[in-house]
Amino acid sequence: xxxxxxxxxxxxxxxxxxxxxxxxxxxxxxxxxxxxxxxxxxxxxxxxxxxxxxxxxxxxxxxxxxxxxxxxxxxxxxxxxxxxxxxxxxxxxxxxxxxxxxxxxxxxxxxxxxxxxxxxxxxxxxxxxxxxxxxxxxxxxxxxxxxxxxxxxxxxxxxxxxxxxxxxxxxxxxxxxxxxxxxxxxxxxxxxxxxxxxxxxxxxxxxxxxxxxxxxxxxxxxxxxxxxxxxxxxxxxxxxxxxxxxxxxxxxxxxxxxxxxxxxxxxxx
Numbered sequence: 001x002x003x004x005x006x007x008x009x010x011x012x013x014x015x016x017x018x019x020x021x022x023x024x025x026x027x028x029x030x031x032x033x034x035x036x037x038x039x040x041x042x043x044x045x046x047x048x049x050x051x052x053x054x055x056x057x058x059x060x061x062x063x064x065x066x067x068x069x070x071x072x073x074x075x076x077x078x079x080x081x082x083x084x085x086x087x088x089x090x091x092x093x094x095x096x097x098x099x100x101x102x103x104x105x106x107x108x109x110x111x112x113x114x115x116x117x118x119x120x121x122x123x124x125x126x127x128x129x130x131x132x133x134x135x136x137x138x139x140x141x142x143x144x145x146x147x148x149x150x151x152x153x154x155x156x157x158x159x160x161x162x163x164x165x166x167x168x169x170x171x172x173x174x175x176x177x178x179x180x181x182x183x184x185x186x187x188x189x190x191x192x193x194x195x196x197x198x199x200x201x202x203x204x205x206x207x208x209x210x211x212x213x214x215x216x217x218x219x220x221x222x223x224x225x226x227x228x229x230x231x232x233x234x235x236x237x238x239x240x241x242x243x244x245x246x247x248x249x250x251x252x253x254x255x256x257x258x259x260x261x262x263x264x265x266x267x268x269x
Contacts, residue, residue: 060087
């Protein structure tokens, strides 16, 4: 394979500049967020563990972006492309873990309190890291860089993310042990995870599942690649949902605006 055959390796001034900006801001902020979340991990607070691992998977994506900017030999690009695909798979895996954890807090709070431990969370993390690694290695050995199979793998979490959000909204009123601020933060995080997946990952999946003619469209491919490269920056927003204060005030104000709008519409009727 050559770098010209790789959809992720896009030439052009605009993608190049955008990639440089993403690396310049995203990489240091991601490292700071990992350090900050690591200091919050305690025996009774395992929630940051999945987000820490999500941000670590983003570092793999930054590594490929740096290599793409440096424009090394084709073999090095292919190697880092495999690392990039691995990072994307792990990233999606931890997005599912985050959504599942938020769902369990609302739908099964008693079970979650008993089962949530640092040990169980770390076991899940190891599984999430190993499965994509095995998949990528087998995929590359048997099929080379087969992006259709890669896309199918990334598509599997989509119905799970929808289910977790729907189940959480359905069980929201019955979760009396969870505070209103926590409920808003959980729903906000689930909505954000689904938006990140839908807006940034799903277009890439569609591109690889579509016919070769669609992937040969340079403008379309460049746009999709640029969108996907924003995913590490989007993941940083999840970090702020783990911190109480500003996000709580923002979500509360949004809920108040929606409530006032509903009241006005009812009064007008």
